[in-house]
Amino acid sequence: xxxxxxxxxxxxxxxxxxxxxxxxxxxRLAGLRFAKRRADWRLGRxxxxxxxxxxxxxxxxxxALAKLEIGVAPSGAPEVILGQQPAGASISLSHCSGRAVxxxxxxxxxxxxDVERIEARSHAFLADYFSxxxxxxxxxxxxPSGLLTLLWSGKESALKALxxxxxxxxxxxxxxxSGSSSDLNSWQGLRVxxxxxxxxxxxxxxxxxxxxxxxxxxxxxxxxxxxxxxxxATRAPCIMDTTLGSMLR
Numbered sequence: 521x522x523x524x525x526x527x528x529x530x531x532x533x534x535x536x537x538x539x540x541x542x543x544x545x546x547x548r549l550a551g552l553r554f555a556k557r558r559a560d561w562r563l564g565r566x567x568x569x570x571x572x573x574x575x576x577x578x579x580x581x582x583x584a585l586a587k588l589e590i591g592v593a594p595s596g597a598p599e600v601i602l603g604q605q606p607a608g609a610s611i612s613l614s615h616c617s618g619r620a621v622x623x624x625x626x627x628x629x630x631x632x633x634d635v636e637r638i639e640a641r642s643h644a645f646l647a648d649y650f651s652x653x654x655x656x657x658x659x660x661x662x663x664p665s666g667l668l669t670l671l672w673s674g675k676e677s678a679l680k681a682l683x684x685x686x687x688x689x690x691x692x693x694x695x696x697x698s699g700s701s702s703d704l705n706s707w708q709g710l711r712v713x714x715x716x717x718x719x720x721x722x723x724x725x726x727x728x729x730x731x732x733x734x735x736x737x738x739x740x741x742x743x744x745x746x747x748x749x750x751x752x753a754t755r756a757p758c759i760m761d762t763t764l765g766s767m768l769r
Contacts, residue, residue: 521738521739521741522626522629522736522740523625524629524631524736524743524744525575525624525625525743525744525746526571526621526623526734526746527570527622527745527748528567528619528620528635528732529567529620530618530619530620531563533566537582539582539586540566540582541565541585541586542589545589545590548561549561560615560620563620564615564620565590566620567613567620567621567622568598568600568613569585569590570585570622570746570748571611571624571746572588572600572622573585574746574747575609575624575746576588576602576607578602580748587603588600588601588607589601589602590611590613593683595683595684596683596685597680598611598613599611606627608626608627610626610628610630610631611623611625611631612631612680612681614633616636621633621634625740629736629737629738629740630682630683630720630736630737631680631681631734631736632676632677632679632680632681632735632736633677633680633732633733633735634673634674634677634680634734635732636669636673636676638729638731639665641665641668641669645668649672649691650671650691651691651694654694654695658671666726670726670731671695671697672690673731673732674695674712674724674733674735675690675693675695676733677720677722677733677735678712678735679693681720681735681737682714693712693714694712694713695712697709697710697711697724698710699724705725705726705727707723707724708725709722709723709724710722710723710724710733710734720737721737722734723735723742723743
């Protein structure tokens with residue numbers, strides 16, 4: 521099993537200064553025109569760098585974060601650069617409504633994560649973007665808005681792991697979750713089948729009005745929270761004592 525780590529941060533966690541960004545990232549930020557786009561971009565980079573700095577044993581101070589650069593691969597997926605070289609880690613990023621999530625795994629893992637706010641969506645949205653079997657699941661659900669958001673989030677995660685994004689038909693990935701949405705903050709199983717017979721095993725959790733999903737290949741155990749500040753890892757006291765830490769160094 522692959523070990524995957526995750527971290528969530530909020531807009532209020534991001535410092536006002538930019539000394540934690542690399543020179544190239546400072547230039548990229550300066551080119552972003554709209555305030556919301558700049559805020560989302562900074563939040564995503566902050567979250568990714570904090571998670572990576574701990575996973576790579578770089579320290580958690582701004583000077584260490586500035587050594588990391590989150591670039592964009594030709595596929596559009598984020599890539600991690602350290603000292604002008606690939607850092608040997610696979611990451612996935614997502615942000616929604618002032619919060620961002622980053623998942624980290626060894627470089628060879630196909631990885632996708634997503635966070636979505638639960639909200640009502642139209643029947644046209646369900647018909648346009650979901651397979652007949654997914655539509656049937658929603659039709660028989662006691663919580664259709666929650667389930668529909670979970671299914672959409674699972675699709676987003678799988679499309680990121682495929683390095684395809686919304687360039688693929690969302691109906692080509694079919695999400696099958698297990699567990700109950702009433703069980704808050706507990707990771708539960710998720711299976712996503714691509715039409716080309718590729719299957720991703722993954723996890724989902726509900727955090728009040730938000731849903732998190734994560735998929736990987738090879739499969740992963742339940743994601744481990746990156747310990748920062750007063751937070752603690754859910755499966756290990758220090759992630760550098762685990763397989764992932766040694767694989768990323």
